[in-house]
Amino acid sequence: MFDFDKLDKVIHERARLGILKLLATRQSWSFQDLKAELGMSDGNLITHLRTLHDAGHVAIIKEVHDRPQTN
Numbered sequence: 001m002f003d004f005d006k007l008d009k010v011i012h013e014r015a016r017l018g019i020l021k022l023l024a025t026r027q028s029w030s031f032q033d034l035k036a037e038l039g040m041s042d043g044n045l046i047t048h049l050r051t052l053h054d055a056g057h058v059a060i061i062k063e064v065h066d067r068p069q070t071n
């Protein structure tokens with residue numbers, strides 16, 4: 001019989017499992033693309049990404065992009 005207590009609760013939470021499933025399909029995703037695909041808010045997604053990052057399951061790369069400004 002399978003011992004469900006041995007499941008990694010970091011990975012097997014529904015939202016985090018969804019993130020990992022998407023990341024398995026291609027090497028990198030932008031934050032905005034993950035957010036749109038999963039239907040999550042900014043705060044919810046960053047919290048789950050931080051949990052996965054802290055556990056060593058994902059790498060987070062922050063890039064700064066120049067945005068056009070209107071005058």
